[in-house]
Amino acid sequence: MSANGGTKAIIAALLANVGIAITKFIAFLLTSSSSMLAESIHSVADSGNQALLLLGGKRAKRAATPEHPFGYGRERYIYAFIVSIVLFSLGGLFALYEAWHKAADPHPITAWQWVPVTVLLAAIVMESFSFHTAIKESNHTRGSQSWVNFIRRAKAPELPVVLLEDFGALVGLVLALFGVGLTLITGNGMWDAAGTAMIGVLLVIIAIVLAIETKSLLLGEGADPADLATIERAVTAGPEVERIIHMKTLYLGPEELMVAAKIGVPAWESAEELARGINTVEARIRAAVPIARVIYLEPDIYSVAAERAGTGTAAPTAAAPSPSESGEVAGRAGG
Structure with a gap:
């Protein structure tokens, strides 16, 4: 409205x-x-x-x-x-x-x-x-x-x-x-x-x-099913994200939606590449659902074994930034 x-x-x-x-x-x-x-x-x-x-x-x-x-x-x-x-x-x-x-x-x-x-x-x-x-x-x-x-x-x-x-x-x-x-x-x-x-x-x-x-x-209500599906498609529409590990949304007001997600990403060579990828995903979310004004994305390396264990993520490797390092770069609002 x-x-x-x-x-x-x-x-x-x-x-x-x-x-x-x-x-x-x-x-x-x-x-x-x-x-x-x-x-x-x-x-x-x-x-x-x-x-x-x-x-x-x-x-x-x-x-x-x-x-x-x-x-x-x-x-x-x-x-x-x-x-x-x-x-x-x-x-x-x-x-x-x-x-x-x-x-x-x-x-x-x-x-x-x-x-x-x-x-x-x-x-x-x-x-x-x-x-x-x-x-x-x-x-x-x-x-x-x-x-x-x-x-x-x-x-x-x-x-x-x-x-x-x-x-x-x-x-x-x-x-x-x-x-x-x-x-x-x-x-x-x-x-x-x-x-x-x-x-x-x-x-x-x-x-x-x-x-x-x-x-x-x-x-506190989350996004309706249609907007939620649109956001999910926007997140996974490019090569920057392999899958959504989990995601939550919350209306901060009638015309302002917060999106917070943990995403499985490829093993990037540097934190700079990771940050650019996160910014690209945020831009896609805002283009798809304009009221999604506050976005927090936490990158991680997805593991099938960890998913079965209930965590959905793997321990950091030498080839990828650790969640604690990459989270400081990309786990934020804005782009």
Whole structure:
């Protein structure tokens, strides 16, 4: 996902939610509908969440420091996780509390009866605009993935968060319209309470899904199978590498991948030739997967006997630099 695409979707969602929150809260003040209050708080929470995502994106751009040598890219994951907590507590739990409160005193809507329906219909239109923007921006990077796989596998958290929030908001609006509509038709405030409760359950479920997916990113995810296969092909595409002994990848941020590998190399005549070969391999990796910006390659001499013994490498010989010597030359990032 490009940063610009994510920012555009976040801003569209923020503008929509601020306008929706104001109109919903006015409708609540006029009608005392619990569904309208739950939806008001939901939109306030969503607005705060989009502000958190923008803040996380800005802070993630800070330059690396000695204390954080790999930079601050993961701040975007941290703020996305905070979003899930806000959505769970301020959105879901508040709606469930309000449903319980309304069920204890299920008064009908007697004043300004046309206001909540009008506001909810207008909110559906505004939320649909935000959801359409998020879908359009997501399609730029989603490819042939299903929406479920896109949300589960996306390394940039902003678009999945906005997609789930907007989807939840649209479903919540329909549930609120259901509760308010039946309350107006029947004069029974229990329908309003039921609509509010369904909104609360929906938000709690979405918050849990967001928390689970963001937790995985915070723990550290490696490259997806397609990128991993591309990197492996790039490493072994030339005569500089005989085979990959083992390799690990890790996302340092949504758009920065670290690659660390132990590679079997031929018996080079000098450390200078070895270093040139390593630089060539690094260049191939970056050309194949541009987000692979931090690369560490450790050269070694591969041995079938050692592989069977579980090490995969042989002791250094006179014809080749030892791992301790060559590692200082080539086991580094950059080229």
